[in-house]
């Protein structure tokens with residue numbers, strides 16, 4: 011399988027290179043040149059498989075030629091062994107035709123673990139072949155960073171550097187990043203918001219001399235391998251609620267558009283997904299873009315669902331690329347406009363295509379808190395604020411067949427918001443109960459590319 015850039019100017023790569031490269035050298039994102047399409051009978055034959063066996067079936071064609079079957083099976087088994095639930099992504103019923111998929115049973119209690127634990131295994135295996143050393147740099151609104159650190163801590167051939175917005179992540183999120191004591195873990199609290207962190211990360215990737223010198227690798231959701239790992243749980247949920255005989259819709263709490271884009275890939279592969287509903291918090295650029303056709307950044311307003319406090323939604327570029335009939339130059343023109351004026355207009359035919367697949371909605375802060383309280387009363391289910399945004403928007407789109415809402419984090423990751431809404435303070439699972447007793451290690455950094463680069467050179471000794 012080959013991967014091409016959404017901006018059409020970077021070389022096509024195989025899976026291993028696309029995974030190690032992250033952002034394409036023309037500033038674009040890698041997407042598969044073609045997506046394998048399955049028949050309903052082929053999908054039906056996957057019913058009843060364990061999560062790991064299903065992951066093997068879904069991932070296999072995308073990594074063909076890079077991992078053989080035996081190695082892929084072993085890496086998948088290792089990736090999910092540390093999860094706290096044997097079903098990996100259990101479904102909970104919220105209403106007659108509404109299910110919640112709990113994606114928070116991994117080591118850092120957010121759905122990011124599904125992709126990060128697998129990419130950790132895949133990258134390690136790839137590095138072991140060459141003896142190469144890499145520097146992973148990630149920008150995080152909170153959950154990517156901890157998931158990446160958990161996946162790469164202690165590895166001898168990897169340094170993992172995480173940029174998070176100073177003072178804008180929850181205490182549990184921060185402690186998950188600052189308490190690992192391994193020398194290859196570097197948690198950096200940067201001045202600014204998540205979009206600033208993501209911009210500096212992109213700057214580092216666009217500085218080719220620096221990029222090559224530290225052998226920079228990215229694990230943000232711009233990395234195709236992460237999207238791929240997330241495709242699996244759409245099949246897992248779909249098969250559990252009646253696919254392929256019955257269509258299913260998904261509502262996805264969205265920030266960087268990575269998670270929901272994985273649903274789009276599952277749909278392209280033949281899973282009968284009726285609607286993919288984008289759920290945003292008050293940082294609602296995607297909801298506005300879909301409704302008005304204008305993608306316009308307005309500045310991030312901090313919310314109680316901080317992992318979705320994003321304006322520049324990187325993976326949206328992948329959906330645009332398809333909607334623009336895979337015209338890399340057209341994507342490049344829109345991205346240039348975004349950089350220059352903070353906005354672009356989605357051409358009408360592309361907007362129509364996006365609207366045929368994606369619906370959208372938003373939840374205000376008050377609506378999010380009300381949803382946490384109401385679901386607790388009505389179902390005894392304690393939602394994290396991100397998942398509550400999803401449930402609120404899903405319920406607005408109810409009554410048209412089976413709906414699965416993705417629960418993206420454990421409520422104990424955001425205990426203050428949950429306690430304010432319900433009066434109940436969710437506790438951490440026993441396996442991480444000592445998080446608040448462990449010493450923290452963090453470096454504060456300015457929003458400045460040169461300063462970041464020299465710190466990374468110093469830390470890695472490269």
Ligand SMILES: *Cc1c(COP(=O)(O)O)cnc(C)c1O
Nearest residue numbers: 153265266267268269317418419
């Ligand atoms: C990252 C994250 C999201 C948003 O996911 P995207 O792939 O960026 O859309 C939603 N909820 C939680 C808890 C997250 O950590």
